[in-house]
Amino acid sequence: MRKPEKLEELLSAAHQVVSRDGIARLTLELVAREAGVSKGAVLYYFSTKNALIGAMLQTYLDWHFIEWQEKLAQEPETPGRALRSLLTVSTCPDEMDQRGGAGMLAAVANDPELLQIIRTRVTEWDALLHKDGIDPTITLLIRLAIDGLKFCDLLGIAPPPQEARSQVIAFLQNLATPETTKTE
Amino acid sequence: MRKPEKLEELLSAAHQVVSRDGIARLTLELVAREAGVSKGAVLYYFSTKNALIGAMLQTYLDWHFIEWQEKLAQEPETPGRALRSLLTVSTCPDEMDQRGGAGMLAAVANDPELLQIIRTRVTEWDALLHKDGIDPTITLLIRLAIDGLKFCDLLGIAPPPQEARSQVIAFLQNLATPETTKTE
DNA sequence: ACAAACTGACCGTCTGGACGGTATAAAGCT
DNA sequence: AGCTTTATACCGTCCAGACGGTCAGTTTGT
Numbered sequence: 001m002r003k004p005e006k007l008e009e010l011l012s013a014a015h016q017v018v019s020r021d022g023i024a025r026l027t028l029e030l031v032a033r034e035a036g037v038s039k040g041a042v043l044y045y046f047s048t049k050n051a052l053i054g055a056m057l058q059t060y061l062d063w064h065f066i067e068w069q070e071k072l073a074q075e076p077e078t079p080g081r082a083l084r085s086l087l088t089v090s091t092c093p094d095e096m097d098q099r100g101g102a103g104m105l106a107a108v109a110n111d112p113e114l115l116q117i118i119r120t121r122v123t124e125w126d127a128l129l130h131k132d133g134i135d136p137t138i139t140l141l142i143r144l145a146i147d148g149l150k151f152c153d154l155l156g157i158a159p160p161p162q163e164a165r166s167q168v169i170a171f172l173q174n175l176a177t178p179e180t181t182k183t184e
Numbered sequence: 185m186r187k188p189e190k191l192e193e194l195l196s197a198a199h200q201v202v203s204r205d206g207i208a209r210l211t212l213e214l215v216a217r218e219a220g221v222s223k224g225a226v227l228y229y230f231s232t233k234n235a236l237i238g239a240m241l242q243t244y245l246d247w248h249f250i251e252w253q254e255k256l257a258q259e260p261e262t263p264g265r266a267l268r269s270l271l272t273v274s275t276c277p278d279e280m281d282q283r284g285g286a287g288m289l290a291a292v293a294n295d296p297e298l299l300q301i302i303r304t305r306v307t308e309w310d311a312l313l314h315k316d317g318i319d320p321t322i323t324l325l326i327r328l329a330i331d332g333l334k335f336c337d338l339l340g341i342a343p344p345p346q347e348a349r350s351q352v353i354a355f356l357q358n359l360a361t362p363e364t365t366k367t368e
Numbered sequence: 369a370c371a372a373a374c375t376g377a378c379c380g381t382c383t384g385g386a387c388g389g390t391a392t393a394a395a396g397c398t
Numbered sequence: 399a400g401c402t403t404t405a406t407a408c409c410g411t412c413c414a415g416a417c418g419g420t421c422a423g424t425t426t427g428t
Contacts, residue, residue, distance in 0.1 A: 006407090022296045027383065038409050039385090045407095049384065108339065109293040112206045115339055122342045137351045140344055141329055144336070144352065148328030151335040155292065155299055158306045160324055167321045168328065187373085211417060222375050223419090233418065 007045055010035050011056055011099070018102035023109045026102075028052075050111055056103035057117050063096045064089070065125075079133025083142055083176035086129070090146045091169050093153065101154040134176055142172050191229055194219050195240055195283070202286035207293045210286075212236075234295055240287035241301050247280045248273070249309075263317030267326055267360035270313070274330045275353050277337065285338040318360055326356050 013035035018026050028049060032039045046052040071085035107114035129139050145168065152159045160168070197219035202210050212233060216223045230236040255269035291298035313323050329352065336343045344352070 023293060024295065028385080029383075040387095040410070041408050043385065044409095047385095104339070105292055108207060108289055110208055112208075115341065118339075119341055126342050136348060137355055140348050141352050141355060144329040144332030144344075145325055146332070147335050148330070148332030151331050152328070155288070155302075157299065157303055158310050160328075164320060164324050168325050171321055171325060190373090212419085213417075224376070224421095225374050227419070228372095228374065231419095 007055070008059075010037075010042060010045055010052070011059060014052060014056060014106075015095075015099040015102045018106060019098055023102070023105045026106050026109075050114060053103060053106045053110055054114055054117060056099055057107060057114065060096060060100035060103055061118070061121050064100065065121075067094075067096075079178050080176040082129050082132040083134055083139060084173055086146065087142065087169055087173055087176065090149065091166065097150075101150070105154070133178070138175050142176060145172060187229075191239070192243075194221075194226060194229055194236070195243060198236060198240060198290075199279075199283040199286045202290060203282055207286070207289045210290050210293075234298060237287060237290045237294055238298055238301060240283055241291060241298065244280060244284035244287055245302070245305050248284065249305075251278075251280075263362050264360040266313050266316040267318055267323060268357055270330065271326065271353055271357055271360065274333065275350065281334075285334070289338070317362070322359050326360060329356060 010031060014026065014031045017030050017034050021030070028042050029039045031052070032042045035042070042052070046055065068086055068089050071088045072081055075081045075085045075088075104115070104118065107118075126143065129143065130136060132139065149160075149165070149168075151157075194215065198210065198215045201214050201218050205214070212226050213223050215236070216226045219226070226236070230239065252270055252273050255272045256265055259265045259269045259272075288299070288302065291302075310327065313327065314320060316323065333344075333349070333352075335341075
């Protein structure tokens, strides 16, 4: 009678609701219906709505970090490793990324305090990036561009076409590669 | 018994509420209280809550476009004018920018359909940028970086310190200036 | 006097969450 | 092996507060 995967199910259902109906409709009951359980069940797993949203954020952040570290391991050990792997991860958006977006929107809409979870994590990651041996201005530029891309996609505001997107990424990859080690 | 400046007052009050209490608390009653009128008064000017949010968006977009065009007029007539002036505008965030952010958040939280207003405008502006004579990849990069900056500021997620910020802007200004016309 | 500007009481609906109950399975007891 | 206890997983009902919006009426300017 163990059910840790039920948790995952509910999280996924929540994300589904948000991306189909919008955050305004992220209600405990709709999440329950989407997952095929009762509202009571949702509250059994997440004692409060905020807890649900927090979990959406948390699981996304964990996933994203792991994904990043995996790509990082494959990157040659030259300055800019962390930046290049982060760019690689950002190129291929996953369903998990949508969950992150949904979680962020839900957080903003319900209790901005929840954003604290993201704030501390991103600040940590930013510190890692700045130990990467690349000019801090370039580092910041890359981070901003990635965020901008996520932002456009999230709200559907003039999201760039695939080709333009990959060209920008390529340009940034180049900026994150030190001159002395370039092979191409 | 004049109307138009009362409208502005209400819009400003709405923005105040959002930035102080969060979008979740953007309620007709709170806006009314903030502006020192009754809820009925708010509904007298904006027949619906969506209309209020729409107006927040609209006034911001109008203001932003005008600001941009003013800076553009001061820019030397070389390729990249539009980009450089846009960057200049984005350097010095105004209270109006916050209203734009508040409006966007409110739109997302209440009725994502409202984002359509932004979508069409930004798409238009993007078209203008691409007639600016600068490599489309650079153009996109600059737009993304600006959006990323707005995004970080809006949610308070690792907003870069002032100095780093102006260095990135300077870097981008440089990218938006054709080689042949550089004077510095 | 007449319209525009504004009020405040009221209503219907929605939603988070509390709560008491139920089914199921495992553990303990004999 | 049979019976009781207990903890887990979940259901369905109910409620109190909040919020958008309506409306009949009142004030204010001209």
